[in-house]
Amino acid sequence: MGLSREARPEESRTQRADGVTQCPQCGADLTTDATYARYGVCAACGHHMTIPALQRIELLVDPDSFEEFNQHLVSVDPLVFSDRLPYRRRVLEAREQTGLTEAVVTGTARIMGHPVVVAVLDFRFLGGSMGSVVGEKVTLAFERAAEKRIPIITVAASGGARMQEGMLSLVQMAKTAAAAKRAHDSHVPYISILTNPTTGGIYASFANQGDIILAEPKALIGFAGPRVIEQTAGRDEVRSHSAEFLYAHGFIDQVVARPRLRDTVATILRIVSQRGVIKRDERPVMPKPGASAERAWDIVQIARHPERPTTLDYIRRISPQFVELHGDRLYGDDPAIVGGLGEIANRGVVIIGHERGHGDPARRGGQALPEGYRKAMRLMDLAARLRLPVITLVDTPGAYLGEGAEERGIAMALSDSLARMSVLPVPTIAAIIGEGGSGGALALGVADRILMLERAVYSVIAPEGAAAILFRDASRAPEVAESLKITAADCFRLGVVDGVVPEPEGGAHTDPDYAAALLLHALTDALGELVDVSPEKLVRERYRKFRRMGQHNTYLREMIAQEVTEWSGRVSRTLGSIRDLLPFGEGEHEDHGDEPGKVPPQEEVVS
Structure with missing residues (x-):
């Protein structure tokens, strides 16, 4: 024998004088144990015996x-x-x-x-x-x-x-x-x-x-x-x-x-072998969002609703065969981030997301530790090796800032995750499904396509934190929320997200099955756009996408265009209301012999 003798396990089974075979762990009679006969496992206590290679x-x-x-x-x-x-x-x-x-x-x-x-x-x-x-x-x-x-x-x-x-x-x-x-x-x-x-x-x-x-x-x-x-x-x-x-x-x-x-x-x-053809729906998946009638602070409350679907809630509905994988191969397994192998639209994918846990203290409301982000990066590397698309579901108020996070390198983990996602040679899709807060959210958000649920929020800081910093009064969070431009419509207008996924009336928590169907529809459409793009082009275009974000001229142009659109809409609505108040026929232009309804040119302009 070699070194292996010292590691020899206990005898796989014990034989009594009367010929009865017993489990060495619990002493159960294995003579008629079908599980033991088939698998070498005691049905009574689950003890696994040593079995031959064949x-x-x-x-x-x-x-x-x-x-x-x-x-x-x-x-x-x-x-x-x-x-x-x-x-x-x-x-x-x-x-x-x-x-x-x-x-x-x-x-x-x-x-x-x-x-x-x-x-x-x-x-x-x-x-x-x-x-x-x-x-x-x-x-x-x-x-x-x-x-x-x-x-x-x-x-x-x-x-x-x-x-x-x-x-x-x-x-x-x-x-x-x-x-x-x-x-x-x-x-x-x-x-x-x-x-x-x-x-x-x-x-x-x-x-x-x-x-x-x-x-x-x-x-x-x-x-x-x-x-x-x-x-x-x-x-x-x-x-x-x-x-x-x-x-x-x-x-x-x-x-x-x-x-x-x-x-x-x-x-x-x-x-890992699924490479099916993605069938995309010809109907528009995500219409361009208009101005929301809901206040930003009201949307924040919906995004934080305790019954709002979490990452695992969505995964169970959109990828029932999901195989969760655990651990960062370095220190631990953080349940605030979940990830593993799944299937979307006949394609094998790697799914990673923050998990709030519906009150489970181990999940810390989706606030992840360094080992959570390192687990995410390990799964990203796995996706790159196996040539599988990566889908991330973002739902966190931010990275965990408590004891242990700093000493295990939370800032380095966030930095590495941002950099790693930027160069992944596979299609990447991020979806903000609830509250996307600060760098803890962005660390899973560097993607080719960034989607955002209609009543999710995406923010540099929580409104309460911003109010405390700016006014030293967290109670002013509702007004600060409006200024932060954190809603899906705001983020789409700013070019931070690529599409807004509709939700059931009242929010995703009112009908999680329908919310998951809408998300799956959007993910399928995005995958269909990306799966045939070369790795080189994916990485190049992803860099260009984030390189353009925040450029002053782009931002200014977008904001001016939006303001003009909103102003024009208000003017049109006001004029329409005035016409509705006038007696029939009044307010119409006189016929001057030109084309019907055409306004004649003004001869004099008064400034």
């Missing part, structure tokens, strides 16, 4: 679709290593016990019809340790996926590098990580699945390179195994080495029970 493949892929490759590659003994047993003897025993030639099984298969490359480790073979042959087979699997342009799925169950092969084993970490990176650069989706145990060199190399990282419940996962930590660091209790701990700290997208794993993977594969 059983994992059978559970994951379509029947009779797996075709193994590189089965002939076998380990040699480059160091002529011997401890209690010669290395060659250990390898031969592992082959006899498992029926495998090495600790990893690789091949091609289909999952719900989607072609994939799979590489599955088997802990029974020398603890799933990675020697030269395991590294070579995994590398060849990544290269096959990149060559064929099909997704790759790896399932890790390993104690680390195989020390019997010395440095030749260790350098497999570099080789497999480099192969995973080349697959990324070839725009190949990579799903990494971590099982019990995943430690050492495999965890610190290709297994952590997944675009999407899933883990089985309660799996032991970590760089150094518990026994190594105990012996070298003197710590008896290790709490950090679990799937749940890593999920809470932003390193895993989802913890998925084994019976749900195939469906979860299949949904991801379907979304």
Whole structure:
């Protein structure tokens, strides 16, 4: 054995003297447990047993679709290593016990019809340790996926590098990580699945390179195994080495029970491969908004209404197959920003948005921490690699300004998000769905198309904050709201947004289903305009779009034109009212022999 022995999990099951098989976790009788027989999972407590690689493949892929490759590659003994047993003897025993030639099984298969490359480790073979042959087979699997342009799925169950092969084993970490990176650069989706145990060199190399990282419940996962930590660091209790701990700290997208794993993977594969033709409606989606009869402050109250649909409310209606992804891969997972893979108009997309949470304190009313924006950027990068459009839903009073935000770099996170969105080589659409406040909102708003719901607001600062600064009196927020020009009609007139999405009468909260249908209509139309535009043109035009915003001549011209339009409308309405008050026939121009109704030229102008 190599390093993997110290990470060996508990026995998968216990056998009583009377032949009854028991769950090692809760002691339940597994003899008639159908879930155990099928998945190796105790139905009573959910404990996941260790299962062989070929059983994992059978559970994951379509029947009779797996075709193994590189089965002939076998380990040699480059160091002529011997401890209690010669290395060659250990390898031969592992082959006899498992029926495998090495600790990893690789091949091609289909999952719900989607072609994939799979590489599955088997802990029974020398603890799933990675020697030269395991590294070579995994590398060849990544290269096959990149060559064929099909997704790759790896399932890790390993104690680390195989020390019997010395440095030749260790350098497999570099080789497999480099192969995973080349697959990324070839725009190949990579799903990494971590099982019990995943430690050492495999965890610190290709297994952590997944675009999407899933883990089985309660799996032991970590760089150094518990026994190594105990012996070298003197710590008896290790709490950090679990799937749940890593999920809470932003390193895993989802913890998925084994019976749900195939469906979860299949949904991801379907979304990332969706490239359907977008059918656009010929009817106008977003008529140009006129002056609103509602006061700005009244619209602010509607935008903040506690029952107004949030990002997740819209996602559930416009993309029911949404797969939420979690974590910034650095510090944590911020629930104030949600994101993942979805489907809009037969196209796979990445959806990211602020989530207010309808009073859930963990969401902080949509005020995101640095890790929330870093999660958003990770998903933007994923979209760029997989060539998926990005849709952002903006709904926040601003970034979180409390304890921890500054020390973890909130300003840098906002800055990086603004810059990252400006150069994404995929179509981007932002929709302000509620309250768009300050830099926390704009950090998800640098897009090719910017939409705004009819009763949303978009502001440099909340009206209360502006009133407190300008007048030292937050109660004057209603009058300041008018001056800030924060309504959808105002933002459209200023060129800050490209279109205004209608809402149900009274606001989106009065009919969330209809509001979602209107938003979906607008998003579909915008996607239809953008999906066939080249990446170079998208980035170039996006920069030009924001480069023009706020230029004095453009602003002045737009404001003057709007004022003239509004003044002309008032004059027309006034004249019309005067004519309505005159007796019939009066107010008409006399006929001077010219064309009927034509006003003769004035002979004298009095200044």
